[in-house]
Amino acid sequence: MKTTNTSTPIPENGTVLVATGDDLNWLKANATLGQKLNVEKQLYINGKNVSLTPSMSIVNGSPQLVKNGKISIDAKQEGFDYSTEFYYDFGLTRQPRTLAGIKANGDLIFVTVDGRSPENSIGVSFHESAELLKSLGAVSAINLDGGGSSTMVINGKLVNQPSDSTGERPIGDGIFITK
Numbered sequence: 001m002k003t004t005n006t007s008t009p010i011p012e013n014g015t016v017l018v019a020t021g022d023d024l025n026w027l028k029a030n031a032t033l034g035q036k037l038n039v040e041k042q043l044y045i046n047g048k049n050v051s052l053t054p055s056m057s058i059v060n061g062s063p064q065l066v067k068n069g070k071i072s073i074d075a076k077q078e079g080f081d082y083s084t085e086f087y088y089d090f091g092l093t094r095q096p097r098t099l100a101g102i103k104a105n106g107d108l109i110f111v112t113v114d115g116r117s118p119e120n121s122i123g124v125s126f127h128e129s130a131e132l133l134k135s136l137g138a139v140s141a142i143n144l145d146g147g148g149s150s151t152m153v154i155n156g157k158l159v160n161q162p163s164d165s166t167g168e169r170p171i172g173d174g175i176f177i178t179k
Contacts, residue, residue, distance in 0.1 A: 010172055059100075059144065060173050063091075065130035066101060066141035073126050094123035096150035096163045100175070101138030109136050110175070112152035116163040144175070 010016050017037065019027040031037060041058055043050045063075035075091055089095075096115035102108060111132065115123020124132060126143060133141040148164035149171050162168055 009170075016172065059142075059175065061100070061142045061144040063126065064140075064142050065099070065126065066134050066138050069104075069134070069139040071127070071130040071134060073130060075126065090146060091126045094125055094128070095146045096121075096123050096148070097129050097146045098144040098150045098152070099129050099133055099141060100144055101133040101136065101141030103137045104139045107137075109133060109138055109141070110152070110177075111136070112150050112160045114150070114161045114163065117161065120161055145171075 017027065017031070017039075041052060043052055043056070043058065062078045063073055064078065065071065065073055094115060097111075097113045099111040099113070100109065101111075113124050113129070113132070114121035123146075129143055130141065148162055148169045150160070151158065151162050151168055151171070152160045158168065
């Protein structure tokens with residue numbers, strides 16, 4: 001079982017299950033490479049289990065950045081602080097980011113910030129991300145992803161400069177908005 005923080009190709013007709021911290025220890029103790037697993041989706045809002053409907057989905061992202069119009073970042077509570085080095089490198093330093101927010105009127109905000117390129121953009125930290133989204137009117141916001149995965153395409157055209165030297169990175173999830 002792979003336990004490093006590197007990208008793992010997704011096998012054709014397959015899935016890659018990733019875990020960190022205590023969840024990684026649980027996964028290593030309870031699963032083996034190539035084993036078939038049953039995965040259940042459960043959604044909890046304010047500690048209460050909410051039934052999923054066909055129109056709902058789960059988005060990979062953490063931590064929350066803005067709550068009720070105020071900057072609110074508790075990455076550790078969200079299981080995002082599994083090591084000091086990782087959190088420092090990813091949360092406190094400036095990195096490329098993909099962010100999402102909601103305005104009070106229900107409008108959605110999607111932002112991709114480039115980084116790791118001093119001549120273009122150095123990126124933003126979690127706190128700077130929250131400040132940016134709040135300045136755009138977000139009353140609720142989350143960090144979706146970061147680093148070389150931060151990519152935005154509008155009408156089929158890449159509109160940012162991904163930080164990987166090879167350009168766009170294959171990723172396992174995304175948000176797609178259609179008319």
